[in-house]
Amino acid sequence: MPVYSRLQLRQSLGQDWLRDTIVSTTTSSVWGVSGSINVVDSRQADPSLSSEGMYQRAWIRVAGQNLRVATFNTGSGAFLSAMLGTIVASGAEYEVHQRVSPDEKDRVLTDVARSLRFRQEVTLPSVDGLTLYSLPDSVLAVFDVRYFADPTNSMGRSERTVPWFKVVPTGSGSRELRIAPSLGASQTLVIDAVIAGSLGTGDTATINLPDDEWLLAGAAARCYSLLERDSPGKEAERYGEHRSRMNLLFARKQATYRPAYDYRIQLDEPF
Numbered sequence: 001m002p003v004y005s006r007l008q009l010r011q012s013l014g015q016d017w018l019r020d021t022i023v024s025t026t027t028s029s030v031w032g033v034s035g036s037i038n039v040v041d042s043r044q045a046d047p048s049l050s051s052e053g054m055y056q057r058a059w060i061r062v063a064g065q066n067l068r069v070a071t072f073n074t075g076s077g078a079f080l081s082a083m084l085g086t087i088v089a090s091g092a093e094y095e096v097h098q099r100v101s102p103d104e105k106d107r108v109l110t111d112v113a114r115s116l117r118f119r120q121e122v123t124l125p126s127v128d129g130l131t132l133y134s135l136p137d138s139v140l141a142v143f144d145v146r147y148f149a150d151p152t153n154s155m156g157r158s159e160r161t162v163p164w165f166k167v168v169p170t171g172s173g174s175r176e177l178r179i180a181p182s183l184g185a186s187q188t189l190v191i192d193a194v195i196a197g198s199l200g201t202g203d204t205a206t207i208n209l210p211d212d213e214w215l216l217a218g219a220a221a222r223c224y225s226l227l228e229r230d231s232p233g234k235e236a237e238r239y240g241e242h243r244s245r246m247n248l249l250f251a252r253k254q255a256t257y258r259p260a261y262d263y264r265i266q267l268d269e270p271f
Helices: 006-018 102-115 212-229 233-257
Strands: 003-005 021-025 031-033 036-040 059-062 065-068 071-073 078-081 093-097 117-125 132-134 139-148 159-161 164-169 175-180 188-196 206-208
Touching: 003 006, 006 021, 006 093, 006 102, 006 212, 059 102, 093 102, 102 212, 117 139, 139 164, 139 175, 175 188, 212 233
Parallel strands: none
Antiparallel strands: 003 206, 021 093, 031 036, 036 078, 059 065, 059 093, 071 078, 117 188, 132 175, 139 159, 139 188, 164 175
16 A cells, blocks of 8 residues: 655645645745744735735644744845754655644644444464464454464465454453464464554655545545534535535545455354
8 A cells, every 4th residue: 555654644734725825935034033933935026015914823833843933034034933943954744834834734644534334354473382463553454364484485475364363352441352272383374354444644654545535534524524613604514514425525535545344254162
């Protein structure tokens, strides 16, 4: 499946879905004046425009920093913030978010990623004679369990079926996989499972998706819900219409990509 980074997803969400984001690079050094910081991009300059209120209170993200824009200079293309920031060299990539902050976009991307479900193999190294294995928290359902008898053999790993398995909740709140009979050392359990999606922190964190619209439609719906909640009448109605369309698209993508559930038929106890 294609791999998408948090940076790609956030920028696509802002530019293509919410239409509230500029992504560009600085054309001169980011410099501070009297405790404030400017982000200068001459490509954004347009002296014919009035700078009154333009980009005011927007969020600018540069070098991992989120700054609020106090004023925008239409003559130079400088975004002026009264917040302290780290000096950034010319050519640094930056983002301007006008309606939904980059932090809020990151939060909804994380939340929607966690709601996604994928069917894939999860591997665990075997321990000689062990019949109980702790399952990772991301594993939500187990359909089948196999093992590689010779996992390092490039010519053939000797994949075989585990005769019996069961997932059992423990007193500590975790879950363990019980198998019978036990395996030998240096073998690999292969668990056919449904797992929850996850998107780590940081712009370089990645997630594998069959279609990025699956995640982005859900994230856009949540962003429009936030805008709808905080906007006056007519604007709230418009955002509500966008939210409904995004929710419908997300539901269609869920129906397309949600995993099939087909458990192996077996006895409740090992024979």
